[in-house]
Amino acid sequence: MKLERVIISGGGTGGHIFPAIAIADEIKRKNPAVSILFVGAIGKMEMDKVPAAGYNIVGLPIVGFQRKLTLSNFLLPFKLINSLLKAYLVIKRFKPQVVIGVGGYASGPTLKIATLLNIPTVIQEQNSFPGKTNKLLAKKVSAICTAYNGLEQFFPKDKITLTGNPVRKEMVEIEGKKEEALAYYGLENTKKTVLIIGGSLGARTLNNALLKDLHLLQEKGIQVIWQTGKFYFEQITTACQAIDMNGIKVLQFIDRMDLAYAAADCIISRAGAISVSELCLIEKPIVLVPSPNVAEDHQTKNAMALVQENAAILVKDTAAIDELIPTVITLFENDTKQLELSKAIKVMGKPNATEDIVNVIEKLIA
Numbered sequence: 001m002k003l004e005r006v007i008i009s010g011g012g013t014g015g016h017i018f019p020a021i022a023i024a025d026e027i028k029r030k031n032p033a034v035s036i037l038f039v040g041a042i043g044k045m046e047m048d049k050v051p052a053a054g055y056n057i058v059g060l061p062i063v064g065f066q067r068k069l070t071l072s073n074f075l076l077p078f079k080l081i082n083s084l085l086k087a088y089l090v091i092k093r094f095k096p097q098v099v100i101g102v103g104g105y106a107s108g109p110t111l112k113i114a115t116l117l118n119i120p121t122v123i124q125e126q127n128s129f130p131g132k133t134n135k136l137l138a139k140k141v142s143a144i145c146t147a148y149n150g151l152e153q154f155f156p157k158d159k160i161t162l163t164g165n166p167v168r169k170e171m172v173e174i175e176g177k178k179e180e181a182l183a184y185y186g187l188e189n190t191k192k193t194v195l196i197i198g199g200s201l202g203a204r205t206l207n208n209a210l211l212k213d214l215h216l217l218q219e220k221g222i223q224v225i226w227q228t229g230k231f232y233f234e235q236i237t238t239a240c241q242a243i244d245m246n247g248i249k250v251l252q253f254i255d256r257m258d259l260a261y262a263a264a265d266c267i268i269s270r271a272g273a274i275s276v277s278e279l280c281l282i283e284k285p286i287v288l289v290p291s292p293n294v295a296e297d298h299q300t301k302n303a304m305a306l307v308q309e310n311a312a313i314l315v316k317d318t319a320a321i322d323e324l325i326p327t328v329i330t331l332f333e334n335d336t337k338q339l340e341l342s343k344a345i346k347v348m349g350k351p352n353a354t355e356d357i358v359n360v361i362e363k364l365i366a
Contacts, residue, residue, distance in 0.1 A: 001365050003031040005095055009039040009110035010102035010133075011046030015126055015272050020046075020102040021053045022166035023124065026354045027361070037094050039087065041106040060086055062105045083109040091117060097365045098122065101137060108133045115140040120364040124357060126165050126273035129301040130154045142364050145357045147273060147350070148305055163357045164350020165277035172281040174262035181263035184256065185225055185249045192332055193223040195264035197254070203270055205320045206289060207232045211239055213325035214248070220329055223247040225263060227254050266331060266338070268324065271299040276306065280349035285341040287313045287328055289320050311344035 008024055010016045024036050040046035042059035050057040062083040087109040091099070099114035101107035101123040114121045121141040123134050128148040130138075138144060138155045146155070147165040174181075182189050194217065198206040207228055217224060226249065228236045233252035240250060254260045261267070261282045269275050271290040279286050288306070290299035306312035313331065315324050331337060350356075 003027055003034050005097055006036045007039055007096040007099045010104040010107035011040040012044050012104035015274050016102045016104040017046045017049050018274055019166045022168055022354050023357055024055055026358045039106050039110045058090055060106050060109055062109055087113045098361055103131045103134055111137050122361055127298045127302055128305045129296055129298055143360050145360055161360050164353030165274055166354035167278050171257045172278055174258050177262035181259040184259050185263055187223045191221050191223050192265045193263050194266045194328055195225045195260050196268045197227045198229050198270055205317050207236055209320045209324040216325055225260055226250045271303040273302055276302050280345050281351055283342050283346045285338045287315055289315050289317055292317045309344050311348055
């Protein structure tokens with residue numbers, strides 16, 4: 001049976017939205033006539049990102065619980081009831097064959113209603129430690145796609161399929177692009193290059209660590225592609241005015257991620273689930289600095305899944321100002337360690353994740 005009508009729900013962060021769009025793209029590739037409707041949370045970034053990717057979306061008034069005492073918490077039960085009612089109306093009108101949840105506020109009401117209506121449901125968990133919404137939904141959904149082993153302690157074992165995380169293929173196709181990439185960034189092919197990525201908003205710790213020890217990289221002849229994020233770009237460019245920036249490329253946002261990955265000999269990154277999944281496919285030495293500002297310390301758990309397999313080096317956020325750049329320099333001076341990391345991370349890559357997830361979805365309606 002062909003997929004004809006599908007709802008995908010969730011969002012809140014790029015880590016939920018971009019996998020959802022990747023799943024939608026693969027469903028569309030295999031089923032060109034399919035109608036796909038996204039259900040997000042009003043005011044969240046999916047309400048902009050999903051239409052930009054060419055899909056329709058409706059918003060629910062759902063919000064998250066705030067840890068401090070706020071008016072929003074008092075209104076939460078009313079918004080939840082309203083969201084459940086709206087999700088019910090959306091599902092009854094759209095009549096999906098299957099409903100997919102990718103985590104985030106909106107997926108809770110949407111998948112809850114779908115399970116009550118006996119519609120096949122799938123959740124896709126990006127992290128090595130599941131989010132609260134997916135844990136609450138797990139017993140009732142039809143199937144669960146995970147990116148990491150060992151999630152049987154949170155989910156029913158018979159529902160789990162280890163697929164990996166869906167990533168945008170254009171981001172990780174780097175074969176044969178090294179020369180083009182170095183030319184694109186105005187860098188030399190005789191020198192080593194480190195790539196620093198802290199997400200679209202930026203990472204204060206990574207920026208400050210690099211600013212403090214940039215001279216150490218320059219002394220070693222190491223080139224830098226430095227993505228500051230939009231919050232810190234002006235501050236960093238101002239601070240760098242008195243520095244010789246030869247071999248240092250400072251960017252607010254990287255528009256050609258494939259070329260940035262291709263140019264890099266080593267990568268410094270936060271440890272968001274999708275970033276880690278992309279890095280596993282890039283197969284280069286990485287140093288992870290997990291963000292401490294995420295729910296349930298997801299990023300540290302994601303990073304440790306790699307570190308335990310000797311597939312990455314971890315530097316704690318609290319130690320990064322002093323230790324990050326010296327750690328990178330030590331890695332550049334150890335060819336054996338670089339090779340070990342590259343080989344180990346290659347084993348953890350799931351290049352067919354998106355196709356495998358769609359296969360799980362299609363089996364539910366076969």
